[in-house]
Structures are given as C-alpha cells and as structure tokens.
C-alpha cells in the first residue's frame with residue numbers, strides 16, 4: 067500500500083532494450099523512472115508516480131516474478147514466454163517493442179538444405195530448446211539439442227553444433243560471425259504480462275496502465 071492507502075504497482079523489467087523501449091509507454095502514462103539502471107546499482111527504482119515502482123530482473127526471470135507475485139506486471143519477449151511457459155499469466159497486450167525474429171542459422175559453408183533433404187541428424191545449439199524441439203519435430207528433422215545460455219553464434223564456428231536457433235534483429239551479429247539465416251521460425255515482440263491475482267486486487271490502477279499502453283501502442287502503429 068502507498069502512504070495514501072492506494073495499492074502500489076510493481077512492474078518487472080529487464081535492463082537494456084526492454085527497459086529502454088518500455089520507458090516511452092510509461093511516460094505516456096505519466097510515469098517517469100527516476101533512476102538510470104545503467105548508472106545506478108539499485109534493483110528497485112522509484113518513479114515519478116508514488117504508486118508505481120520498477121524492479122529490474124533478468125529477462126528470463128520476468129515471467130517467474132510476475133507468475134508468483136514478486137511483481138504485479140512485467141514486460142517480456144514472446145520468446146521467453148514460449149520457452150518459460152505462460153501459466154498463470156494474463157497477457158493483455160502485445161507492446162510491439164523489442165522486435166526481432168527467432169531463426170535457424172548455420173555457417174555459410176554448411177549446406178543446410180541438403181542436410182535436411184538427406185535426413186541427416188543435426189546438432190543444434192540454443193537457449194530455446196523447447197522452441198527448437200517443436201520446430202524441428204514439425205519439420206520431421208532429427209536433432210540433438212545442446213542447451214547454451216549465451217553466445218550461441220560461437221557454437222557452429224567451434225564445431226560444437228551444425229546449427230543454432232537464436233534471436234536475430236539486424237542480422238549484423240550473424241554476418242560478423244560468418245553465419246547465415248536459413249529458416250525463420252517466428253516473429254518476436256514483447257508482451258505485457260500481469261499477475262492474475264493482482265489484476266483482481268488492484269484492478270483499477272492496472273486497468274488504467276493497460277489502457278494507456280494500448281492507446282500508445284495503437285497510436286505508434288498507425
């Protein structure tokens with residue numbers, strides 16, 4: 067509760083692109099974050115709105131925080147939601163931010179099409195094992211999945227894997243590492259997620275934020 071007796075709202079964000087791209091939406095709702103996460107070491111950031119605070123968590127931890135009520139709301143990539151599962155999360159809005167795609171990439175000298183046609187078993191390194199498993203199963207391609215937590219681009223260069231499943235935005239990282247995108251699995255953007263109990267208990271302030279975000283997203287896309 068705030069000193070005024072109103073329910074406070076905690077919003078979980080991850081540092082970097084999600085934080086940066088959520089700021090204009092907050093601003094439209096009259097909420098300014100009072101500290102720069104790149105400069106401060108604080109994990110709880112006050113805002114200009116006495117009832118709203120921001121907590122900084124790892125991108126892949128946002129759904130967990132919101133699911134268990136450590137935060138009332140959060141912003142998280144569709145990739146993270148699919149990989150993590152979205153049980154118990156209300157997803158009212160696609161915010162159309164932090165856009166990218168999830169793709170399959172291989173070394174430019176690797177003949178992916180022939181390997182697939184011949185039914186070869188592929189070694190695939192990824193952070194997104196569930197998305198990759200589902201994609202290759204649907205395609206009827208046999209894969210050995212290798213779970214990594216970062217720098218996926220390195221795997222084909224070192225012989226750890228034939229292919230990677232990773233996020234691509236400009237494609238510059240692939241190009242710099244002599245990799246090529248051979249399949250586009252799905253387009254990704256970030257969603258607003260809300261704890262279902264919080265939505266009932268703090269309905270009014272949460273609805274108000276959702277409404278402003280929705281209007282701002284709509285205005286930006288027209």
Ligand code: PRT
Nearest residue numbers: 082083125126143144164165166233234235236237238239
């Ligand atoms: O970095 P950390 O391990 O802490 O966590 P994270 O990688 O999960 O977080 P973060 O902040 O990097 O990404 C959060 C979310 O942003 C992701 O879950 C996506 O929904 C979204 N997003 C949008 C992206 C990108 N674009 C993106 N380009 N996330 C990661 N990337 C990576 C990409 O994988 C590549 O390695 O950025 C690199 C550069 O991409 P190019 O193609 O522009 O060169």
Ligand code: MG
Nearest residue numbers: 082125216217
């Ligand atoms: Mg990252």
